[in-house]
Amino acid sequence: MLHLVNKNVRQIEKSGIRKIYNKVLNDPSIVNLTVGQPDFPTPENVINAGIRSLEEKRTGYTTNAGLPELRKAIASFVDRRYGLKYDPESEILVTIGASEALDIAFRTILEEGCEVILPAPIYPAYEPLIRLCGAIPIFIDTRENGFKLTAEMIKTKLTDKTRCVLLPYPSNPCGCILEKEELQEIANLLEEKEIFVISDEIYSELTYGTNHHSIASFPGMKEKTIVINGVSKSHAMTGWRIGFTLAPNYLTEQMLKIHVFNTVCATSASQYAALAALAEDLIEVDQMKAEYQKRRDYVFDRLQSMGLDVKWSEGAFYLFPSIKNTRMSSEEFTEKLIDQAKVAVIPGSAFSIYGEGYIRISYANSIENLEEGLNRLEEFLTKANIKVDC
DSSP states (O other): OGGGSOHHHHTOOOOHHHHHHHHHTTOTTSEEOOSOOOSSOOOHHHHHHHHHHHHTTOOSOOOTTOOHHHHHHHHHHHHHHHOOOOOTTTSEEEESHHHHHHHHHHHHHOOTTOEEEEEESOOTTHHHHHHHTTOEEEEEEOGGGTTOOOHHHHHHHOOTTEEEEEEOOSOTTTOOOOOHHHHHHHHHHHTTSSOEEEEEOTTTTOBSSSOOOOGGGSTTTGGGEEEEEESTTTTTOGGGOOEEEEOOHHHHHHHHHHHHHHHSSOOHHHHHHHHHHHSSOOHHHHHHHHHHHHHHHHHHHHHHHTTOBOOOOOBTTEEOOBOGGGTSOHHHHHHHIIIIIOEEOEEGGGGOGGGTTBEEEEOOSOHHHHHHHHHHHHHHHHHTTOOOOO
């Protein structure tokens, strides 16, 4: 009876990231540089806050939109970090990770046949969510522009069906960011248009040598923008599953309807932990960021020394080197690297057709693992006599 299953669901491809991750998960001989998961523990006081909530038996439902005190902490956090001002009572919604936040955001604004403009290469989870709404993803190839989406690129793809522009910066898989001036040009283009913006800022705390800017901070943009964020990447809390949306009241009110019928509320213990994470700026967050920057520098230098063409990463914890000159597809390269060198990375094809010819390396890993993995990668290239010089 498979033919009776929703056709939009049947047409969804399995995640290329999880395909590789699951393949190598239980093999300790493999250096795993695949998944973007912090290798640091959640800060101790955050863990203790979650434990304390359980010990005090605060295990019931919370307010559907999230603990009022957590929403106040979120409002304070985004104000002091990014100059974003949102009413915790009516403009903030706590979700089960940024993944649920994206889902309810798309389901709130999209309808059958409308279009979403998004840059590529890009994290693979967006396209299925868009297609489940019956909407159409319109990819823009950013490879010749340092993987950055520009106002001019967006302008060439605008139609009367355009409902939304997606801005996923800092970028997964490319590690690039949009500077303030670049965002201003996009804001100038979209300010007077009846087009929503979804700004996925889950890596906003992980920028190196520059500050993150949100398009929602520009005049005229808050009223049409849904900001997606959370504590998974910044505070090493992936398993706690706490994300949040920032959006004007008229949008938050509609997203809340879906959230209530979908999940009721985010997990109570996780919310109390997130409250401890966001109530004040934690030194552990700065320490993790500093360590990621060191790792970024190391991996970038090693890849360049191997002759691989790789763009500088300004955010997140990924590098996206080209392997085009190996004359292998990204999937073939990845499979051989696993089988022959015991190193796992993600093929660029997992990030749309525009990611073909690249691999994603996550440096959310110890220097020791990164060194071993890169040594094996270099040996693999040498043994195979693979020419990678540009």
